[in-house]
Amino acid sequence: MAGAPLCARAVALTALLALALAPSSLALIKTPRALGDWMNGSSLFWGGPQDGQDDPFNMRLPAGACGYGEMDSKMWPFYYVAAVSPNSPLVESRPQAACGTCLEVECQDPDNTACSSARSITVQVTDECPQCAANQINLHAFAFERIGRLKLGSAPIRYRQVECSPVDNITVRVDGFRVSQGGWLRIALKSVAGDGGVTRVELARSMDGAVGSNSTHTSTADAPSMLTVNANASSAKPAPAKPGAAATATPAAAAAAATPAAAAAVPAAAANADPTAAVMPDAAATAADNATLAKQQNWRLMDNTYGAEWEMSALPAPPYDLRITDVFGRQVLLTRVITRAGALGEMPSQGQFAALDNATIAVYEKVMAESEAAPVKSAAAAKQVAAATPAAKPATVPAVEAAKAQRRRLLQKTKVVSARKLRQEEQAATGGQAKSRGNRAGPMP
Helix, strand or coil, rough: HHHHHHHHHHHHHHHHHHHHCCCCCCHHHHCEEEEECEEEEEEEEEECHHHHCCCCCCEEECCCCCCCCCCCCCCCCCEEEEEEECCCCCHHHHHHHHHHEEEEEEEEECCCCCCCCEEEEEEEEEEEECCCCEEEEEEEEHHHHEEHHHHHHEEEEEEEEEEECCCCCCCEEHHHHHCCCCCEEEEEEECCCCCCEEEEEEEEEECCCCCCEEECCCCCCCCCCCCCEEECCCCCCCCCCCCCCCCCHHHHHHHHCCHHHHCCCCCHHHCCCCCCCCCCCCCCCCHHHHHHHHHCCCCCCEEEEEEEEEEEEEECCEEEEEEEEEECCCEEEEEEEEEECCCCEEECCCCCCCCCCHHHHHHHHHHHHHHHHHHHHHHHHHHHHHHHHCCCCCHHHHHHHHHHHHHHHHHHHHHHHHHHHHHHHHHHHHHCCCCCCCCHHHHHH
């Protein structure tokens, strides 16, 4: 009888959670745009009922290997999080070791004994699962029970990459910021829409850097950064403007919003055109002025050290702008997103990638197909050159030994000459007395 109240409590808790998340998690439940092929596998779960605990479910989302820190279950992607094996094909093929990638997971059971009513959900990769097999997906218990039965412990599934559709803008999580010894910064980008994968993160000091400082002083300009985005120009949810500020979109951004073809041209033109299409706060700048400002900035590429974490040392003084590039070559510019030196935590932005369209995906697939075909042609050409080049005749044994002896004599002569010259230089510098390292010659380099 002792188990009955516990079971009833678990059912009531699950019902309340489902009711609370139903409106906000609609973006993760609706059918998303597919970006990959189906792969078969199985699903496990964590955070579920465990023996000897008063609360059968773990309500926390602890920090995972991707670098997102402890996540808020009331924010996207809610409890729809997943961990994949380090040997997963997703880790090998996706940027950031698949961190940030969104997956559609569908329960596959011909007898319908292992599946529940929902059958399919969309989750985001936020952690790794070292004990999982390459084709296994480890879900949170609340996400798993929408497609499978907890009492069975696992479920047969198939999964594929899909478009991410967060309900908010990109958040920059700063979990390391050293202001001494030249400075060092480590960040992770959360709630990235579209492909979910980030291929480049560049940092530059804001052009209005005179307002900021290399201190913890909080200025009136330290509000969340204004958006500078070309990829978000056609978004159905434009970023809110800063209260009291006139945020004016440039003609380039307006053209991108008016014509779907403009978004498709982003990947092809990213290398030659200015990607910022800036939205400047409190300024009536033209598109040409914004392009000039962006080109004047000293953009430096950050290092993707592990998962979704990006690092950089030898920092300028804040505030900082970030320029983010996704797999499709689209770019988002976040201005003044990091304003205080040494400040840690999550920095909200007003920038986000727009929803993907068929034209952008078609251009990307064409470029990928051409790049995959290019190495095949090069290999064939290399074989032809190798076949046309006659092989050199092997040297005889006496010739090889003579060459070795000559190289040994030259090396010995070089050492003797170098040692003599070094002694002469030291005596000339010290008035005839050779220096010894450690007292007068200084420390080792």
